[in-house]
Each structure stands twice: as C-alpha cells, then as structure tokens.
Amino acid sequence: MRSRIVAVLFFCGSIAHPYVGASALEFMNIDMCAVSSSFGGAGSASSGTIEGVYKNPSSITGLPTAFSVYGSYALYVLDSLYSGAFAYQFENGIVLAFGTKGIFYNAIEAGIPYTSGFSTNLGAFDLYAAGAIALPLGDMLSLPIGFSVGATLGYALEVLDTTAIHAFVASVGGVAFFVERKLTGGVTIKNIGFGGTDAETILPPLEILLGAGYTWDVIDALSLKGLLDIDALSFAQGGIPTVRAGVEVLIMKFAAVRLGCVYADSQFDITAGAGAKFSLTAGAPFSVDYSFSTATWIGMRHTLSMSYSFGDIRGQKTTR
C-alpha cells in the first residue's frame, strides 16, 4: 500500500513543474482565511469549515446550519487579498458551496514614475471562482469510519497588464475521522488543470497536501486542537517539504487563541491569531477571526475574516 502511495506521489511530482516559478497562478496557494493562517496554513484535515472551498473541499461538510457565508480581507506584503464564500448544506449532509478569492496589487514606488490618467499602468489582479461539492460518505453510508470527500471546479484568471492567464482548475480531497472524530486525517490535491496566455500554455501550481488533526477536550470549558500539513509533492520531487502546523486553545467555546508555524525554503515563520464565536441565534454562530504572520522575507501579513451560519440546524457530526 505504501509503495502505491509513493508511486502516486512521484507520478504527480513528474507532471508538476519541478521548480518554483515555472507554474503560473501561484496566488491559488495563498491562504486567505484567518483561522487556517493562524495555524500556519495547516487545514487539510479540518472539517466543518467553509474555507475548505480554497483548501480541502471535503472540509466543508459538517457545517452547523443549512446556510453559511464567509468573507475575509488581508493585507499581504504589498497587496490586498480578499475571499468570500457561500454554502448550502442539504439535510443529508451534502454541501454545495461557491467561493471566490483574489488579489489586488496596490501601487508601489518604483524607479520609473507612473501617472494616473494616462492608462492603467501595470494594472494586475488575480481572481479565482469555484464551485464545490462535498459528501459525508461515511455518514451517508453508515460506515464505521467517518469520512468525507469533496471536489471543486474553478476558473482562475490572472491579469498582468496586457497579458491574461486563464485556467480551469479542479481540486479534490478527503478527510477521515477516527476516535470519536477527534483524530482526523486529510489529503488534498489542489490545482489540477491547465491554462495559459494567448502565447503559451501554462500549468497551475499543483499541490498535494497530507494533513492530520487532533482535538482534545481537556475540560468542558477548555479544548485544544492541533493541525499539521505536509507538502507531499515537494517530498516526491526530492525537496524538503513545506511543513505547516498550529495549535488552538478554545476557551468556553467562545474565544480561541492560535499559534502556528511554517517551515519552508529553510525559513521559519511564526503565525498567530485569535478569534471569537458568538451565537446570534440558537445554533447560528457568528465568528470573527484575526491572524498575522511574520512571513519573514517578503513582509508581514494581517488577515481578518468573518463567517456566519444560519438557517435550519444540521446535525454536526464532524469536528472542526
């Protein structure tokens, strides 16, 4: 079994570009959500989170109510990130979601001056829009092991001055639950697809992430949660994999404090964040989360995100 997994990883490694920078639409791999950002970007083994539209699509199962909305804004290095999502969960636990995210590249100082009024000098932006479906197969089939699967199909656009890159991308993922759903394992294959400009064909930045998570209810008013992601594709390509990890302390099921880290390119970055969850009406939580990351070499990042769930209460069978 292990040899098959390794073989699959090496196959994926062979179709991916061997070095960073050779694939386009890298913005697809920027974490947009304050919660996962404060976990260092880990989240492949999460569930019950609408941000799964951008990470592991199977994670959008287990939402607390029929409807969920989410939005985020981030100051990222020199630029602005945004994301938004909407999800509907059927009574049988199947979730349909739509999400969009993007980057606006802000004007910065350069050697050659640019004036407004003549043209949209060096205008650039990134846009990604995707639809997702996730099925709690374990629950639907009454299997002894809970697991969910999901997929997204999206369109990505990167406009670079007079050049536009278009791509159709898909992501697939799964999350399995063990030990009364406290232990989770996830796998995500992101950005499978093709695209290009009017001059050349370009592949999106493929990622294969393996994740794990564990939630420990220390006492009724205090629980701990840990998440870990490993970039399996880098490993398959013979490189040092990017490792993302983080822990959350949830107090009174209301306030959360998070700390995370990222190890990539021989650099170590710290992330941290906090959040609060309110119930505006019974079973309809409203969450506000903030995170920051040092992002050592390219600059700081601050992210604010909000989510709100409403409508009929659905059976929440998975843990976050």
Added chain:
Amino acid sequence: MERHFFILIVLLTTVLPAAGIEEISRKGKKSSILSSSLSEVTGGTARSTEQFRREYPMRDGAMVLHARVNGKRDRADTSADIVRAGGIITGESKDIIEFSIAPDTIRLLEGMSGVAHIGPAMRAIPLVIEGENVVLTKASNMHTNGYDGRGIKVGIIDLGFYSNTQAIAAGELPSTVITRDFTGTGFEASADGVHGTAVAEVVHEMAPAAQLYLCKVRYSLELQQAYDYCKSMGAHIINHSAAWVGASTGRGDGPICAIVNDAYSNNILWVNAAGNHAQMHWQGTYSDANADELHDFSGTSYVNTLGPLAGGQVVNIVLTWDDVWGASTNDYDLLLLRWNGSAWSLVAISEDTQNGDDNPVEGIVGTIGTAGTYAVAVGKYSGEAKKLRIFNLSAGNLTYKSTAGSVTTPSDAKHAFAVGAINYANWPSGPQESYSSLGPTVDGRLKPEICGVDNNTNYMYVRFTGTSSASPCVAGAAAVIWSAYQNCAARDVWNALIHYARDLGPAGPDNTYGYGAVNIEVVKRFAAINNAYRGVGDIIIDQVPQGTVIRIYAVSGKIVTALRVADASGSARWNVRNAGGTAVAPGVYYCTVQEPSGVMRTTRIMITRSRYQ
C-alpha cells in the same frame, strides 16, 4: 537663422490656371473619381516638367497617384485596370494603390469601376526651421552615469539624408547607422536635402550609443513600409520630424495616425514634431449669415487674405473639417481668390465631392501667375456647419489665424508623443517658439506632450530650428531613459518623460508647453524592477551596492531564486529563470533587496510575455 518648412503635399491639389476666372461660379459640381486637382492635367494644359515636379508628386517623369478602392471590387482587379491604362503599380496597402502614370494618360482613369477616389500621393514635409540640447536637457548627466542609449534602437523616418556620409566622416553620426531608402531615388540624393541627417545628428548627440535606423520616405505608403521595417528591426523609438497636413481631421484619425497608433500598440514610442504652423493656421466653425454659401471669417468678410503675392510664388492651402475620415457627408470647397481692383475673382478651386465615402479635405497648390492680393474662401456645397481648419503651407500670411489647435498630423494621433519647440536661449522659462504648433486637437486632447530644444548648433544647418529639431531632442532623451530601464515599455518612457518635464507656463500641463520642457533626471530610487517585463533580455536590478542579496519569490511566498551583487557594478541581472534554470511563468513575483547595511526593501516584478514579445 535658416528656417525651413517641409510641408506635406495634400491629397487634393489644384493648379492655378494661367488666366483667372473672373467670376465665382460654383454650381453644378461634376461628380468624378479624379481629384479636382488633376483637372489641369486631364485638361491638357501644357506645363513644364519642373512645374509638375514642384506641384505634384513625381517619379521618373510620371505622376505618383493614390487610388482608393471602394471595397466593392477586388484590389487586384483595380490594379490590373490601372496597369491597362498605362500605370505602374508601386505599392499597395489596405485600400490604397500607389502607382505612377504619365500625365497625359490620367484621363483614361476616369470612370474606372471599384475606385472611390484618385488623387496625388500624400507627401510629407519635414518640419525643419535647424547642440545645446544635451546639457540643457541634462542628458549629459545621464551619459556620465552610463546611460547613453545603449541597447536602444531608434528609427528616424525622414525625407532627405543628403550628406549622411559626410556627417559620418565628420563624426557627427556613428558609422553604425543603418540606412534604408524607400523612395527609390537614392538614400543620399541631394535634391531631397539634409533634413534627416540633421535630425539623426540630434538623436545621436542625445543618445550616442543608440542604434540608429535611417529611413528615407516621401509618400505615405513609403512611410508605412518604413514603419514596418523599423518594427521588424525591433525599434524602441521612432522619430518623425515631419507633418502630413490634410491627412486627418485633427482628431488623430486617418491612415498616418493609424501608423502611429499601431506603433504604440507594438511598444514603440513614436516621437513627432508638433509642427511649425502656429502662425499658418486658422480654425473656426462654418458661419454664413448672408446665405451666400461662403464662410464668413468676420461679420463683413468671406475672405481670409494672404496678402500680396508675386508671380512665381507657390501657394499651398489645405482645408479640413471635423467630419468622419473616409466617410465625409459634408461637402466643403476651398477657393483661391485674387483682388481685381473692384471685386474678388476666383483663381482656383478645390471642389472634390464629399458624399459619404470621401475624406473631409480640400487643397490647392500651385504657382502664382499674376501678381496681386490673394485670399482664400471656404464654400459649403452641402451638409452641416462644421468646425473648419485651414493651413497655409507656403506663401502669404493669413489675416485671420489661430495659434490654438495648430498641431499637425500625425502629432494629433492619440499615441503620438508630440513635441513643441523652445529656443535654447529661452530654455529656462520660455516662451516657446512663436511658430511651434499648439493644441488642443479637434477633439480636445492635450497637445503637444512636451517641448524640446531648438535652434541648436548643428553640423548640417549650423542652427537647426523648428519642431523638427526639438523632436529628435526628445526622441534622444527617450532613448537615454529607456537605456536606463531596459525592460520597461513605451508608455513607461512616455510617463517618465512627462513626469520629469519641467513645468512651464500655467501650472500643470497646457496646450502650449504640454507637460513642460524635457528634463532627464537620474532616478535615485532603485529601479528597473516593478516594470513589466516583456520577455526579452535580463531584468536589471539597478543601483544596489556590492554584497546586496536579491531574492525572487512567487506571490505565494515560495522562493524562486536568489542573486548576489558580487562586484561594485551596482547592478544585478536576473535571467528570469528559477533556481533550476527553468524560465519562470508569467505572473507577479515579489522581490526583496537586502543590502549589506541591513536595509531591506520589497517590491514586485511583473512578468508578461505575450503582447510585446
């Protein structure tokens, strides 16, 4: 001071008859595909070869004409008809066929099917009127810093390069100039003058290391060919110190402006002399209070006098109006009148039909036969009252004139970087030269963009005056800036020029000075990055000290590659490849510059590869 005017000969010209018509009779216009300016030819009037050469575009004793096909018939069939009539096809482009034909066989072209109009080929005129510019524009500072046009290709499309070899021998031009003659008359033909050579000299003074492509043209199709050639050679900048008066409505339309705009869309900065016609231009909206079908230049006069003209003087008048180029539905006529002692008598008239598929232009060119006081008048045959423009390109001085809006074609093109002229002696604060054409365009756009130095010391002219001199001054400045930022685009250079221009006149840009006097600054901030990279050559990160480490990241934060400034050159080159040697994909990349002092800066590099490659 020698003042030269090189004037475009317009589509529609009329030769003055030896004896004037003594009364104005303009009814009963005859519809013809032949320009009314050819009537003297088709009418069999005996004229000397010299007269033909002066008044019409000629090649090897034959007249050079342009036939505009109407799209209802294949161009090849029309060309075949022209050949059957005795013509020799010399060029074709879009809906224009250029051909030469003996004057006495032109009448055979009348009635040819599939042709909307036949008239003399458009001709350009260089805008010379004749180097202190290098110091005044601070180009010398840039040279000191190593920015001298190196790596930049400048096309100089002009009308005469006589003494080019002499200029090279004298060291005024580099021996590396590449020359092309599109006229067939010889690159250094003495009859075509030294204008282009003088222009090239100015560019070379400003940007001594720029590669120059000298292209000699005469007619509009040759201009297209020269432009195509410059584009194929990878030119960054084209300088054109010439005007094609009557080749647009003043809105930046027509075939010549289309060439200029095409250049910009191909990442070529087209620098053009604004024109020397501020005192040779009138504009106003047609007004006819007494319903005599003649425009009233004032409440009491329908004539705009040129003053007394002597026999043998050449007149060249062009009328255009604000209409749709190629589809004018408003029919105006241009009249040349002579005062006979008691009344104005009609001497010549340009009365082409404008009925929906014609250009809104009329023109008269010819030689004065009888000395006297002459004037121009504008008649409206049909259509609406339109904004009119008159250019007097030769003898005489218009009584009613307007300096505003006198910018010529193709400087009126949206993407022409139009250059006005300031005498070097007035460089600190102006004013601009009194003849330097002003904006705005007919559709209200700012012109010129900038002012350059004129009345420079010049090997060819001793003193090189006119916007013809100012334009290559700016083209050279553009080459200097471009050489400092090799990977930037034409519009970046455009913006740099106007940004650093020294404001003159009222605060802010205006239609006299544009953004001001050209002024090249050495940019202190580290540069070259954040400019759109088009996929040619390396990206240069400039003005960084030895020991600086430059890291390139994907926008997701993954490192792509790292560079180190190992020597004291002050710059680093990125070959736009990742650490594994693979070309990076188009996209936005973050770039950090960490100097040995600990100073850390972050910026972006945008990699694009499709359009301008």
